[in-house]
Amino acid sequence: MFVLREALIGLKRNGTASMISIGVMFFSLLLLGIFLIVTFNLFGVIKIAQSKVEIDAFLVDDIDSTAVKELKGKIEKIVGVKSVEFISKEQALKEIQEELKDVPDLLEALETNPLPPSFRIKVEEGYNNARDISDIAKKIGMFKEVEDVKYGREWVPRLDKLVKILFLFDILVGFIISIASIYVTSNTIRLTVISRKESIEIMRLVGATDRMIRAPFILEGIIQGMIGGAISAGTLYGLYILSSRFVSYYFPQNYILAGLVLFGMLLGYIGSRNAVKTYLTGGEI
Amino acid sequence: MIEIKNVSKVFQKNWYALRDVSLKIEKGEFVFIIGPSGAGKSTLLRLIYMDILPDMGEVIVAGYSSNTIRRHEIPILRRKIGVIFQDFKLLKDKNVYENVAFALEVTGTPRRKIKELVLKALADVGISHKRNAFPYQLSGGEQQKVSIARALVREPFILLADEPTGNIDPEGSKEILELLKEINTKGTAVVMATHQVDLIKYFPRRVVKIEEGRIVEDTGVRP
Structure with a gap:
């Protein structure tokens, strides 16, 4: 009761200092929110790219339909294979024609259909990394009806590497933003604490425990963080609405709202705890 | 009840606020700590309510020793010590x-x-x-x-007063001193640091004089 009352009084009385704290947390959280949105979208794009990873298994020209069926069943049983689609010679030609319709001369030169029938194989999520794909491709290549296997041998490892680097970079940036937010918030909340130095001094003098001295500040910090988080989530949503007219991107609104409010509270908690530390019993000892 | 044994407190390098001070205060006593500003009076009081701990020696208050007291015990001790200041706080x-x-x-x-x-x-x-x-x-x-x-x-069992009359006119000062006397007669020990020596003549009690961090005179308990 006392703690809650002191915290509310503190918020009201130190209006300016509170506003500054909320403002600083708002900017920190806004930055974090932007970071989260970028991360979500980046990994969304990567997921799409990874789902595009597929293996083409080119078959012998004279394969009959029973053999195709049988082979399809065998390939489908390989661990990590998601789907197998048969592309007949005719279909392959059609696809090529479609792709090369701007240069019809090239196709006119063709008298017979040189394209082999093939399977287009998609892999399960979690198997779309360079090593698993090459394993699956090798297994497929071992069937005698399969003449050749192709997959993005060059770009799949590159995508893999890119994902790893982006992931590390993302964690690093997230870490830096978090640490910087905590640092800046601690220093800002220190303003509030300094403005109530006398009250802390008296509390220490009359025998209040550290916990009791800290509690109102921490509660105040958490409330400020919550407000800062809610405002920054709202601002980001507003920006999303405005910008979605020009660019389309994914806005994970529930994650953003929950994440920013929770992180705001955490920020307020850690910040106020740090800020008040120097003024506790034993601070001078 | 309060025992200060060979206490030294160094604030900055080689600057002794107190040097080898020993003092014993019994239950219900009234003690004036006098001396010029900067002599170490406030430091002595802060050692008693354990706002600071000695660099050498030991302070024992109500069974708590400065050498062994734990952080979380300090608030408990302070609840039994009253402190007043020149600026009222x-x-x-x-x-x-x-x-x-x-x-x-x-x-x-x-x-x-x-x-x-x-x-x-x-x-x-x-x-x-x-x-x-x-x-x-x-x-x-x-x-x-x-x-x-x-x-x-x-x-509290003791009231520490650090220049309690420093910001008060002579009439008011006497009133405060009267109040402290009254509190003392009810059994609370009073330790009053002051540089206004003239106050003592209204109320002759034990006087401890500090100069440059050392006790230079102690009249002992007076009736």
Whole structure:
């Protein structure tokens, strides 16, 4: 009761200092929110790219339909294979024609259909990394009806590497933003604490425990963080609405709202705890 | 009850605030600590309520030793020690009643009890009629009474007064001294640091004189 009352009084009385704290947390959280949105979208794009990873298994020209069926069943049983689609010679030609319709001369030169029938194989999520794909491709290549296997041998490892680097970079940036937010918030909340130095001094003098001295500040910090988080989530949503007219991107609104409010509270908690530390019993000892 | 054994306190490199000080204060005593400003009077009081710990020697207060006391025990000790200062240290945004109640609230006293204890403490120092006033509406003497009420509300065994009359006119100073006397007769020990030596002649009691961090005179207990 006392703690809650002191915290509310503190918020009201130190209006300016509170506003500054909320403002600083708002900017920190806004930055974090932007970071989260970028991360979500980046990994969304990567997921799409990874789902595009597929293996083409080119078959012998004279394969009959029973053999195709049988082979399809065998390939489908390989661990990590998601789907197998048969592309007949005719279909392959059609696809090529479609792709090369701007240069019809090239196709006119063709008298017979040189394209082999093939399977287009998609892999399960979690198997779309360079090593698993090459394993699956090798297994497929071992069937005698399969003449050749192709997959993005060059770009799949590159995508893999890119994902790893982006992931590390993302964690690093997230870490830096978090640490910087905590640092800046601690220093800002220190303003509030300094403005109530006398009250802390008296509390220490009359025998209040550290916990009791800290509690109102921490509660105040958490409330400020919550407000800062809610405002920054709202601002980001507003920006999303405005910008979605020009660019389309994914806005994970529930994650953003929950994440920013929770992180705001955490920020307020850690910040106020740090800020008040120097003024506790034993601070001078 | 309070024992200071060969205590030295160094604040900055080689600057001794206190040097090899030994002093014993018994239950219910009244002691004046006198000496010029900067002699080490405040340091001595801060050592007693363990705001600072000695660099050498030992301070024992109510069974707690400065060498072994734990951080979380310090607040417990302070609840039994009243401290008042020259600048009163009242919260400007709280009225008289709230200032005194604050000392109980922050140590978790039940609400029902707070009112009773605060009103009694205010009555004891004779400031009940101003309980709704704010510090800026009071004279220095009245403010000091409020801070005494705050120190007494927890019924401490000792009251430490650091230049309590430093900001108060002579008339008010005598009144405060009278109040401290009265508190002492009820059994609370009083240790009063002052550089106003003339006050002592109104109330001759044990006098400890400090100069440059050393005790240079101790009259011993006077009746």
